Amino acid sequence: MVGETLNVNNLTVAYADGHVAADGVSFALGYGENAALIGANGAGKSSLLLALVGVLPAKSGEIRAGDLILGKKTLRELRSRVGLVFQNPDDQLFMPSIFEDVAFGPRSFGLGEAETAERAEAVLARLGISELRDRSPLKLSGGEKRLCAIAAVLATEPEFLLFDEPTAFLDPRAKRGLARTLSELPQGKLIATHDLPFAAETCSRVLLLKNGRLAASGGAELLRDAELLERAGL
Amino acid sequence: MPNIASSANGLRALESLAAGRTVIHRLHPAAKLFCALAFIVFTASFGRYDFTRLAPYLFYPFLMMALAEIPYGILLKRVLIALPFCLFAGLSNVVIDRETALSIGGAAVSFGVLSLMTILLKMYLCVMAALLLAATTPFAELTAQLRRLHIPAPFVTVFEITYRYIGVLLEELRSMTTAYRLRSGDRKALDVRHMGSFTGGLLLRGFDRAERVHAAMCCRGYSLRRVPPARRGFAPRDAAAAALVCVPAAALRLFPLW
Numbered sequence: 001m002v003g004e005t006l007n008v009n010n011l012t013v014a015y016a017d018g019h020v021a022a023d024g025v026s027f028a029l030g031y032g033e034n035a036a037l038i039g040a041n042g043a044g045k046s047s048l049l050l051a052l053v054g055v056l057p058a059k060s061g062e063i064r065a066g067d068l069i070l071g072k073k074t075l076r077e078l079r080s081r082v083g084l085v086f087q088n089p090d091d092q093l094f095m096p097s098i099f100e101d102v103a104f105g106p107r108s109f110g111l112g113e114a115e116t117a118e119r120a121e122a123v124l125a126r127l128g129i130s131e132l133r134d135r136s137p138l139k140l141s142g143g144e145k146r147l148c149a150i151a152a153v154l155a156t157e158p159e160f161l162l163f164d165e166p167t168a169f170l171d172p173r174a175k176r177g178l179a180r181t182l183s184e185l186p187q188g189k190l191i192a193t194h195d196l197p198f199a200a201e202t203c204s205r206v207l208l209l210k211n212g213r214l215a216a217s218g219g220a221e222l223l224r225d226a227e228l229l230e231r232a233g234l
Numbered sequence: 235m236p237n238i239a240s241s242a243n244g245l246r247a248l249e250s251l252a253a254g255r256t257v258i259h260r261l262h263p264a265a266k267l268f269c270a271l272a273f274i275v276f277t278a279s280f281g282r283y284d285f286t287r288l289a290p291y292l293f294y295p296f297l298m299m300a301l302a303e304i305p306y307g308i309l310l311k312r313v314l315i316a317l318p319f320c321l322f323a324g325l326s327n328v329v330i331d332r333e334t335a336l337s338i339g340g341a342a343v344s345f346g347v348l349s350l351m352t353i354l355l356k357m358y359l360c361v362m363a364a365l366l367l368a369a370t371t372p373f374a375e376l377t378a379q380l381r382r383l384h385i386p387a388p389f390v391t392v393f394e395i396t397y398r399y400i401g402v403l404l405e406e407l408r409s410m411t412t413a414y415r416l417r418s419g420d421r422k423a424l425d426v427r428h429m430g431s432f433t434g435g436l437l438l439r440g441f442d443r444a445e446r447v448h449a450a451m452c453c454r455g456y457s458l459r460r461v462p463p464a465r466r467g468f469a470p471r472d473a474a475a476a477a478l479v480c481v482p483a484a485a486l487r488l489f490p491l492w
Contacts (some may be wrong), residue, residue, distance in 0.1 A: 079454070
């Protein structure tokens with residue numbers, strides 16, 4: 001919804017073995033805002049994204065999408081408001097056809113058959129991939145799979161989109177296409193990546209993660225601070 | 235490698251068949267599920283020497299394959315997978331039960347041979363009924379129907395997740411085998427010395443990947459306990475189709491022709 005904000009307050013995420021993936025992270029992402037979440041391998045980007053949709057439990061802190069605070073009872077609703085596009089589309093696409101995969105989310109959230117079909121067709125058309133509707137996800141190129149994975153998440157009509165390394169497995173042309181697609185989506189977007197040129201092209205804000213902590217936050221000019229990036233292992 | 239690829243293709247082939255739009259595909263999943271279950275129960279309930287009484291049941295798979303436009307070869311090949319198990323179970327009867335049951339053109343047929351033939355026919359009919367159900371009903375619709383029938387959620391979930399993870403495991407196995415072969419010179423098979431670490435690695439990778447797949451499903455609203463609504467109601471034509479299969483199947487069981 002326009003005007004809503006995804007708020008993360010003092011979030012700490014730890015794995016069962018004690019490894020702290022995110023340590024006291026706080027930030028806010030507005031509707032329509034594009035923020036890049038950058039950091040070296042192992043900085044905690046993917047874990048942070050998984051925590052934002054409740055896949056990894058938070059040790060402490062608060063995640064709030066609009067007026068909805070993430071908790072056991074609100075998990076389902078929060079996941080309909082915050083969509084996560086996984087790094088590897090193969091983890092996400094598993095139904096026999098793209099249409100069925102895109103329809104999976106709306107159906108799971110309890111929409112009727114007619115509305116589900118309408119949404120799925122609309123999302124496929126919006127991303128320009130209607131011709132893939134009956135294809136198997138296993139027979140698509142990397143760029144096509146990426147668009148289908150985005151379509152599968154968009155079909156649930158989330159207000160915020162989280163992307164985990166969206167440019168992984170993509171050739172330059174597919175990357176350019178993805179950047180165009182992202183710029184046309186109105187949702188608030190948090191894009192975890194170490195593709196700095198892509199981050200500069202798509203995001204107006206930058207969050208720099210180092211060893212699970214938010215080391216810096218600011219405008220796109222952070223991407224040109226070579227010393228800061230070097231210190232963060234980028 | 236080719237075997238792994240063909241196993242994965244086999245799964246996909248059934249899924250592609252299930253996406254058809256024939257009169258059988260359009261039937262309500264409850265009708266198809268009921269038909270398959272009833273057919274399996276009736277055929278399995280025949281006695282060990284009832285080969286000839288079972289023969290009329292062959293109408294079901296062939297009629298269904300014709301109506302659903304399923305190529306005969308695809309399902310017949312899959313039925314053969316169960317053949318060795320049934321052969322093993324039935325061969326002991328051939329050895330033990332040698333008394334002559336009937337003679338065909340002067341050749342004596344023992345009760346053991348008759349029971350082996352009955353086991354094989356029963357296996358063929360039951361496996362075909364299950365395969366036909368899978369080949370005419372998308373897997374998601376089938377599991378959704380099981381949930382609507384209030385089959386306990388853990389059973390349906392295990393069934394659902396196992397089916398999805400077979401593909402995941404095969405994919406991991408394929409990429410690991412490729413990587414292994416590329417670095418193992420002329421070796422065509424996995425070396426015994428590497429089997430432990432290879433299998434362990436495969437399980438860990440499969441487990442890791444399965445967790446990501448499950449997380450992606452949960453992120454899009456998948457819930458173990460949610461009962462999905464039916465895509466359409468159970469229509470009179472669904473009941474008529476179920477009756478067309480179940481009534482003759484029941485009649486042949488209760489009032490054998492010979």
